[in-house]
Amino acid sequence: MTDDRRTTVPVWTLATGDTRVPALTEGESMTAERLAELRGVLAALADEPIVTLEVHPLPGRIDRSRGIRLDAVSPLAQHLSEFVTRASRSSLTTAKVTASGENLYRIVVPAKYATQLGQGLLRSMQSKAVAGGIRGPIVDAAGKIVGGVSFVPVGGAAAAGTAGGAGVTAGAVAAGGTALTVAAPLVLMAVAVGVSAHADHKRQQAIEHITDLLEQLHQDKLDDEHSALDGCRAAIDKATAILLDEGKLGVSLGLDSAVHTIDTALSKAGTRLARWQKALDGLPEGEPVQLAALTESFPGIDDHGGTFRTHLELASLAIALKRRVAVLQAVEHAQKEPGNPFRNFTSALQRDQQSLDALESGIAAVLVRLSTLELARPSARRPVFTPNEVDRLLRSAHRLHRLGDGAVVDSRATDVAIEIARDKDGSVVVFPPLAA
Structure with a gap:
């Protein structure tokens, strides 16, 4: 060049x-x-x-x-x-x-x-x-x-x-x-470390967002869920270091328990996704939506923080951790059969990635659908709304439309x-x- x-x-x-x-x-x-x-x-x-x-x-x-x-x-x-x-x-x-x-x-x-x-x-x-x-x-x-x-x-x-x-x-x-x-x-x-770096970058982003959101929410259950996921990092970091030095993984690393915690979080994310999809399917098509009805299914969606946004970040953290574990498992599988490590590596990743891709695409689709919704005027007997009510409606509409930013439902191959x-x-x- x-x-x-x-x-x-x-x-x-x-x-x-x-x-x-x-x-x-x-x-x-x-x-x-x-x-x-x-x-x-x-x-x-x-x-x-x-x-x-x-x-x-x-x-x-x-x-x-x-x-x-x-x-x-x-x-x-x-x-x-x-x-x-x-x-x-x-x-x-x-x-x-x-x-x-x-x-x-x-x-x-x-x-x-x-x-x-x-x-x-x-x-x-x-x-x-x-x-x-x-x-x-x-x-x-x-x-x-x-x-x-x-x-x-x-x-x-x-x-x-x-x-x-x-x-x-x-x-x-x-x-x-x-x-x-x-x-x-x-x-x-090179590919293994690169995709591991990508997953860890996503994890860091999710941790930063979750910490900020939990400081506003003060919800112990969500805080416990976050702590359990973040606690998996040490085992994953150790396993990454060992495998990238072409070593063997042992039970003492605690990777099995970390995977169990991550899989539990992914199960919760899947359940929440199904609930969100059902709520969106139940909305009247092509009609404005009352903010109160929306926050019932998506609590806190009209705030900077909120339970819904925390659930999104917890799902993002679980996906990022699982992707990094998938890389570790793929590297381990490839190193056991050194005849063609890259093909073995790719095959192992393909087996693990499909459910994660589906979950991530499903969440992205929910965000895109939410971002296209039109909010209805608040139902009230008074013909005139207070400035605070108008401001809240405008803020909520803006935050709703921003949900689709960066959501990738089906990325083009490059x-x-x-x-x-x-x-x-x-x-x-x-x-x-x-x-x-």
């Missing part, structure tokens, strides 16, 4: 298993659009999941608190370091780009495989700076997106046998096609990027996925 300062950034195509695709042009620049087309073609033609790996200069300003940090001896950091070492030996461009030891690596998963990993796991991060926008790809120290982008493909054989561990073979060029570099452990670990910041000491920070 080349920015306005003519900084060349290479891109590789990596496979997660032995596969063959038509020979690709090497060493010639291409546009971002052309690279996206290439990923689509490779995904369609290859028998095994493939990804592209880009290496960029590390931006001068980057929020590392959003990601998960792994030290230099972690498997992901070691796989990446070995990739950089081997690629630098065979490519002068790569050697120059990675000479400082500080870079931002982007593993881009084609939409076909991102969809298999779950709509709630790999989804574009929303932008806080621009309403309805997403985070841009690469920014400079001032936070501006770099321009003049072009990509320079590097041959698969140039980084042959890049990652140690299971599923590794040396890439080689053969007549009529290219056997891509097989780097299943590198891809597996290529998804997982960014990895690598420091001079070899340690890495893996960030939540974003739209490529």
Whole structure:
């Protein structure tokens, strides 16, 4: 890739298993659009999941608190370091780009495989700076997106046998096609940590919202539900650390009891969702709704806090924790069968994600339906309403319409990027996925 300062950034195509695709042009620049087309073609033609790996200069300003940090001896950091070492030996461009030891690596998963990993796991991060926008790809120290982008493909054989561990073979060029570099452990670990970072980011958001809401409500039962879910974090964090170091999970971690608590919370969320859907189905279609009737089924919906909003955040927290547990279970399953860890990883995730996707989509649909409701004027014998009554109606209508903001009922499949910041000491920070 080349920015306005003519900084060349290479891109590789990596496979997660032995596969063959038509020979690709090497060493010639291409546009971002052309690279996206290439990923689509490779995904369609290859028998095994493939990804592209880009290496960029590390931006001068980057929020590392959003990601998960792994030290230099972690498997992901070691796989990446070995990739950089081997690629630098065979490519002068790569050697120059990675000479400082500080870079931002982007593993881009084609939409076909991102969809298999779950709509709630790999989804574009929303932008806080621009309403309805997403985070841009690469920014400079001032936070501006770099321009003049072009990509320079590097041959698969140039980084042959890049990652140690299971599923590794040396890439080689053969007549009529290219056997891509097989780097299943590198891809597996990057995707696993990325989706775990996404789930943990959602958990942090939910915790912040729930804490604020409970301070206003002072309801002991909801506080107990929140405390029980938040108490699962320690076991999940320990299990994550062990599995990402390719260790074995034991009963002493307390993960089983944490999963039970999470499953109980998800059951409550499903029951509440069914109750909300029934209440909406019972409303007169196309007619304004009395606020009093709405708050009976959705208590506190007209307030900044409220029981309904707390139930939403508790459901969001339970889903986020369960998604992270699903990643752990998928990684454990893949590591038990190292022949093709990425395929095993994807299969395990697919088995667990469907019910979570359905619950999340159902809640989003409820929020969208609520946001479209029209509030009726308060029923009263007096022909004139007080300023307080008018103000409450206006505030409630505004808050009701805002419920649909950010709700994603069925997200469109896109290529998804997982960014990895690598420091001079070899340690890495893996960030939540974003739209490529």
